[in-house]
Amino acid sequence: MLILETIAEIRDFVSKERAGGRAVGFVPTMGYLHEGHLSLVRRAQEECGPVVVSIFVNPLQFGPKEDFSVYPRDLERDSRLLEECGVDALFHPPGEEMYPGRHRTIVEVGGITGCLCGTSRPGHFQGVATVVTKLLNIVQPHRAYFGQKDAQQVLVIKKMVEDLNIPVEIVTVPTAREADGLAMSSRNVYLTPEQRAAAPILNKSLREAAGAVSKGERDVKKLVAMVSSGINGVEGASIDYVEVRSLPDLEEMEILEVPALMALAVRFGNTRLIDNIILGE
Amino acid sequence: MLILETIAEIRDFVSKERAGGRAVGFVPTMGYLHEGHLSLVRRAQEECGPVVVSIFVNPLQFGPKEDFSVYPRDLERDSRLLEECGVDALFHPPGEEMYPGRHRTIVEVGGITGCLCGTSRPGHFQGVATVVTKLLNIVQPHRAYFGQKDAQQVLVIKKMVEDLNIPVEIVTVPTAREADGLAMSSRNVYLTPEQRAAAPILNKSLREAAGAVSKGERDVKKLVAMVSSGINGVEGASIDYVEVRSLPDLEEMEILEVPALMALAVRFGNTRLIDNIILGE
Numbered sequence: 001m002l003i004l005e006t007i008a009e010i011r012d013f014v015s016k017e018r019a020g021g022r023a024v025g026f027v028p029t030m031g032y033l034h035e036g037h038l039s040l041v042r043r044a045q046e047e048c049g050p051v052v053v054s055i056f057v058n059p060l061q062f063g064p065k066e067d068f069s070v071y072p073r074d075l076e077r078d079s080r081l082l083e084e085c086g087v088d089a090l091f092h093p094p095g096e097e098m099y100p101g102r103h104r105t106i107v108e109v110g111g112i113t114g115c116l117c118g119t120s121r122p123g124h125f126q127g128v129a130t131v132v133t134k135l136l137n138i139v140q141p142h143r144a145y146f147g148q149k150d151a152q153q154v155l156v157i158k159k160m161v162e163d164l165n166i167p168v169e170i171v172t173v174p175t176a177r178e179a180d181g182l183a184m185s186s187r188n189v190y191l192t193p194e195q196r197a198a199a200p201i202l203n204k205s206l207r208e209a210a211g212a213v214s215k216g217e218r219d220v221k222k223l224v225a226m227v228s229s230g231i232n233g234v235e236g237a238s239i240d241y242v243e244v245r246s247l248p249d250l251e252e253m254e255i256l257e258v259p260a261l262m263a264l265a266v267r268f269g270n271t272r273l274i275d276n277i278i279l280g281e
Numbered sequence: 282m283l284i285l286e287t288i289a290e291i292r293d294f295v296s297k298e299r300a301g302g303r304a305v306g307f308v309p310t311m312g313y314l315h316e317g318h319l320s321l322v323r324r325a326q327e328e329c330g331p332v333v334v335s336i337f338v339n340p341l342q343f344g345p346k347e348d349f350s351v352y353p354r355d356l357e358r359d360s361r362l363l364e365e366c367g368v369d370a371l372f373h374p375p376g377e378e379m380y381p382g383r384h385r386t387i388v389e390v391g392g393i394t395g396c397l398c399g400t401s402r403p404g405h406f407q408g409v410a411t412v413v414t415k416l417l418n419i420v421q422p423h424r425a426y427f428g429q430k431d432a433q434q435v436l437v438i439k440k441m442v443e444d445l446n447i448p449v450e451i452v453t454v455p456t457a458r459e460a461d462g463l464a465m466s467s468r469n470v471y472l473t474p475e476q477r478a479a480a481p482i483l484n485k486s487l488r489e490a491a492g493a494v495s496k497g498e499r500d501v502k503k504l505v506a507m508v509s510s511g512i513n514g515v516e517g518a519s520i521d522y523v524e525v526r527s528l529p530d531l532e533e534m535e536i537l538e539v540p541a542l543m544a545l546a547v548r549f550g551n552t553r554l555i556d557n558i559i560l561g562e
Contacts, residue, residue, distance in 0.1 A: 007446065011448070102392075102530075103444050104390050104391045104392050104393065104440055104444055105388065105389065105390045105391070105410070105440065105441050105444035105445055106388075106389050106391070107386065107387075107388055107389075107445070108386065108387050108388075108389060109385050109386045110385045110386070110387070111383075111385050112385065129386070130445075133445050134444075134445055134446045137445055137446040137447050137448060138446045140448065159385055159386060160386045163384050163385055163386035163415075164386055164388070164411075164414050164415055164418055165288065165415045165418040165419045166418050167292070167418060167421065249383075
């Protein structure tokens with residue numbers, strides 16, 4: 001596996017692959033890889049020729065009080081995992097390669113970033129949209145892979161790619177989960193053993209809501225109350241939001257129209273976890 | 282010359298040219314072509330293989346009280362001029378091809394858009410940055426050509442391309458001028474004969490300022506006063522701004538540091554004209 005740190009090197013690698021007629025797959029990550037990331041890689045390998053993975057903890061998408069400086073990093077372990085998966089190239093740029101000098105340009109997707117995680121993390125999706133635009137322009141892949149775990153992020157990126165005519169296909173991959181249903185996340189390592197034991201309530205209550213929908217429930221307030229009371233019944237869990245929103249415009253609704261997104265963010269101590277389910281699928 | 286209206290067609294044309302190893306040149310315009318546009322085309326032809334010109338009057342870069350609906354359009358004449366120049370493809374998308382459905386995404390270049398034309402035309406450079414990003418992603422040229430007449434626009438686009446890692450080279454071409462020095466502009470057709478006769482004062486006073494600089498003048502206030510009084514001495518001219526700013530960051534200065542941009546916008550009746558000169562070149 002090539003490990004490349006400069007934009008010139010990764011562009012050189014990809015342009016040779018493209019010139020050879022091969023479709024390039026791309027999995028952008030912030031590292032500290034888990035099975036969720038690897039499921040994106042495997043999907044890319046099924047659908048593409050060479051697969052490029054990037055690891056870059058993007059300062060632009062963290063708020064001033066968020067966990068940028070302590071976000072978990074382990075390049076050695078990440079490289080080994082990607083090498084074992086058969087990834088062709090790892091792009092791991094230093095900060096000054098991505099943001100040299102004075103960065104002035106942002107990409108902003110309006111409307112769908114002003115709710116859910118956009119409310120609790122102002123500026124987060126602007127940082128995501130900007131760095132993903134940069135990475136897509138740098139790597140120039142045919143397809144890029146994102147996890148459904150970050151449901152709002154996927155909607156934002158798909159809308160951005162559509163609006164800006166970025167020549168790439170965005171592929172969404174189902175959320176990878178632990179055996180007990182907890183969505184895999186690099187932030188799960190922050191959880192204490194007690195919090196880890198409690199955290200599967202997120203997926204469990206979302207599945208209960210989906211079950212109620214399949215039995216005919218259409219009252220959004222009731223669905224939200226069902227999930228909220230499940231989570232509130234667990235020691236140490238503090239709800240940031242539990243919401244049902246339309247797809248793909250993330251509009252509020254009172255009477256459920258399916259398919260819809262039910263998404264939540266919940267804090268266990270300082271650790272904020274997110275999860276979601278598509279209702280009516 | 283091919284005349285193409287859809288994104289799929291122009292992409293198909295360019296990807297075949299790229300696959301054949303040819304460098305594609307691109308000249309984005311809003312049409313109503315004049316010698317300034319044609320000088321961009323000729324420069325592109327010198328440096329590239331096939332040249333693509335786009336004509337699209339972009340609603341996003343006009344303010345609600347600006348001249349979008351009456352902006353001059355003459356596709357028949359424009360096509361003939363481009364054909365005569367030997368342009369390979371004209372991309373002329375309808376509005377709904379560029380902005381289908383609900384457009385949500387904007388590209389914003391901070392700092393350097395908050396002065397000069399950015400002050401009098403709020404949102405203008407956001408509209409420019411967004412449509413140029415779209416056009417560059419659609420056409421995917423090797424080089425794109427812009428006129429120095431829109432000096433701030435060129436700085437904004439260069440910074441955007443650098444910050445977002447857009448894989449294109451931006452080439453700036455000197456301002457094309459009428460024999461009496463008036464910068465060519467599609468908006469010159471709005472001028473009455475009296476206004477047209479008065480308008481060369483813009484270039485004349487800028488050249489006087491540049492002459493004073495070459496003789497040692499470094500007091501920015503004096504340079505601005507010199508240009509302003511020249512323009513104010515002309516019947517019917519109303520100054521929007523006359524400013525000296527640093528390059529490429531467009532910062533204000535009191536003591537001239539060269540090279541610097543001296544730029545102005547002046548109204549003749551309802552017609553707003555811009556021009557600029559690089560001091561100390």
